[in-house]
Amino acid sequence: MIDPDRFEEMRRLLETRVKPSRYLHSMGVSQTAEQLARIYGANENDAAVAGLLHDWDKALSYKELKRLAKKHKLAPKAVRKQMPGVLHSLTAPYSLHEEFPELSPEVLQAVGRHTCGATDMTDLDKIVFIADIIEPGRTFGDVAPLREAVGAVSLDELFFMTYGSTLVYLIEAGLPVHPDSLDVWNVLVAERAERLEEEAGRCDSPASPDALRPRGPRVIVIE
Numbered sequence: 588m589i590d591p592d593r594f595e596e597m598r599r600l601l602e603t604r605v606k607p608s609r610y611l612h613s614m615g616v617s618q619t620a621e622q623l624a625r626i627y628g629a630n631e632n633d634a635a636v637a638g639l640l641h642d643w644d645k646a647l648s649y650k651e652l653k654r655l656a657k658k659h660k661l662a663p664k665a666v667r668k669q670m671p672g673v674l675h676s677l678t679a680p681y682s683l684h685e686e687f688p689e690l691s692p693e694v695l696q697a698v699g700r701h702t703c704g705a706t707d708m709t710d711l712d713k714i715v716f717i718a719d720i721i722e723p724g725r726t727f728g729d730v731a732p733l734r735e736a737v738g739a740v741s742l743d744e745l746f747f748m749t750y751g752s753t754l755v756y757l758i759e760a761g762l763p764v765h766p767d768s769l770d771v772w773n774v775l776v777a778e779r780a781e782r783l784e785e786e787a788g789r790c791d792s793p794a795s796p797d798a799l800r801p802r803g804p805r806v807i808v809i810e
């Protein structure tokens with residue numbers, strides 16, 4: 588738990604570290620992540636802190652990011668060379684741990700996964716990833732359906748939609764995609780198929796045993 592005074596200190600340090608537009612984006616991600624955590628029952632303090640600090644390493648040059656990524660073995664050479672834009676998320680847990688040793692592993696992990704995700708995302712990881720895309724300051728891409736889906740669909744479904752939209756965006760823009768992202772996507776597709784199958788098993792589809800039961804209140808079960 589980061590207390591309000593410490594949060595305020597982190598906020599001020601971020602403001603002096605990154606450019607104004609990045610600072611505003613970070614404030615938007617922090618607030619959006621906190622709201623998502625409230626809606627989906629995750630830790631609001633962790634979400635607000637991870638959202639605030641997720642772009643901490645955007646202040647570093649590509650040269651420095653590549654050096655850190657190589658030092659900590661965070662990305663293969665092809666990724667360091669072809670898509671240096673993803674490196675800030677991978678290096679940030681190391682930089683933030685040095686700067687703020689009290690940050691929990693959960694918060695550091697969510698920061699580290701905010702760009703490319705992972706095959707085993709926690710709810711906090713998903714929340715920070717989604718907040719980065721849908722915070723109010725984001726104007727690019729078609730984020731409206733994602734914003735409309737908040738609270739109307741499960742967190743897993745919202746993350747599936749958000750991850751898919753970032754991949755579509757990258758491909759349509761002719762940009763390279765991190766090689767691990769296809770693994771992430773395939774896990775999300777498989778997990779979603781399981782969820783849909785479970786849901787279909789619970790509702791009155793012709794294939795479900797429920798559909799064969801008599802309609803109307805013929806039997807009242809009192810538990």
Ligand SMILES: Nc1ncnc2c1ncn2[C@@H]1O[C@H](COP(=O)(O)OP(=O)(O)O)[C@@H](O)[C@H]1O
Nearest residue numbers: 642670672673701702703719753763764765768
């Ligand atoms: N899976 C991915 N593979 C390769 N590049 C990606 C991937 N996801 C995002 N990017 C790119 O990485 C950069 C940083 O993305 P991100 O961290 O989401 O944005 P921001 O730092 O503005 O919050 C962007 O240029 C984005 O297009």
